[in-house]
Amino acid sequence: PKVGLSWQSGPTSRLFLSLAVAQREPGRFDFLDAGPDRIPRPEQLVDLELGWKKSWSKASLAINAFGMYYHDQLALTGTINQDALPVRVNIPKSSRIGAEISGNWQVSSALNLSGSAALSDNRIASFTEFIDNWDTGQQESVLHSNTHLAFSPPHIADLSAEYLITNLDHLQLSAQLISKYVGRQYIDNTSRIETSLDPYWFSDVVIRFDAQTTVFREFSASLLVRNAFDARFSSNAWTYRYISGFDARPSDPYARLEQGNTYN
Numbered sequence: 001p002k003v004g005l006s007w008q009s010g011p012t013s014r015l016f017l018s019l020a021v022a023q024r025e026p027g028r029f030d031f032l033d034a035g036p037d038r039i040p041r042p043e044q045l046v047d048l049e050l051g052w053k054k055s056w057s058k059a060s061l062a063i064n065a066f067g068m069y070y071h072d073q074l075a076l077t078g079t080i081n082q083d084a085l086p087v088r089v090n091i092p093k094s095s096r097i098g099a100e101i102s103g104n105w106q107v108s109s110a111l112n113l114s115g116s117a118a119l120s121d122n123r124i125a126s127f128t129e130f131i132d133n134w135d136t137g138q139q140e141s142v143l144h145s146n147t148h149l150a151f152s153p154p155h156i157a158d159l160s161a162e163y164l165i166t167n168l169d170h171l172q173l174s175a176q177l178i179s180k181y182v183g184r185q186y187i188d189n190t191s192r193i194e195t196s197l198d199p200y201w202f203s204d205v206v207i208r209f210d211a212q213t214t215v216f217r218e219f220s221a222s223l224l225v226r227n228a229f230d231a232r233f234s235s236n237a238w239t240y241r242y243i244s245g246f247d248a249r250p251s252d253p254y255a256r257l258e259q260g261n262t263y264n
Helices: 028-034
Strands: 002-010 013-024 043-055 059-080 086-106 111-133 138-148 155-167 171-182 200-211 219-225 257-259
Touching: 028 086
Parallel strands: 059 111
Antiparallel strands: 002 013, 013 043, 043 059, 059 086, 086 111, 111 138, 111 155, 155 171, 171 200, 200 219
16 A cells, blocks of 8 residues: 655645555565474565655756665574575564655756765664574574664765767767766675675766668667776675684685684
8 A cells, every 4th residue: 555645836846755565475485495483474664755856947856765664574694494594584673764866967968967876774673693603513693783784785876977979960979977886785684894895986988879861760879888997896795604613714715703713
């Protein structure tokens, strides 16, 4: 179900408010991997949004604030089943709260600027992490409170600048620079800086050619250069945390010591 209110304060301005409720059933493998003693429950979401949009002759602006409140969200916590396979379990409470802004500005007949940014605080109220203990063959439990949701960067932004180099009746040539920034992402839900991806920024360049010919009504060709300035970053990762009296770092370049005899 969803309910909303929209107010048109003028021909170019609109304010809206919405409240929506959504639910999602666990996936097939959530049931198969959980085992008979741990049946996953459906995820529930309540989404509250407040937004404002405004347009001018050569520009537009949109601002949207949101609060997304989850109940029983499914996530990996280190829990394993009888076959030692990772299992997604229900987390009682989690949330995403933030704001998004986007805009466009036609600076001149040749230059157009557009961009967007999202700021959010993505949290898990509390959950229990399970860590394999190689010395005992059991799992250790650790209670975490108010931690960051995995792979949920709090800051995301992008900016695009497009310049029309040639603009004739039957021929157009343009160049576009697209830059994107992604803030710090945690690989798991524990908020440990040791298991996180550093913020990164990169840019793409697009050259586009459009023409009308006697053979083709419309002809287009484009050249895309990904990561044009050769930025170095990691956009994805995985981690495994364990406890052991054996230090594997001399033989395993990926093993890292966190504290005491806990490694990842």
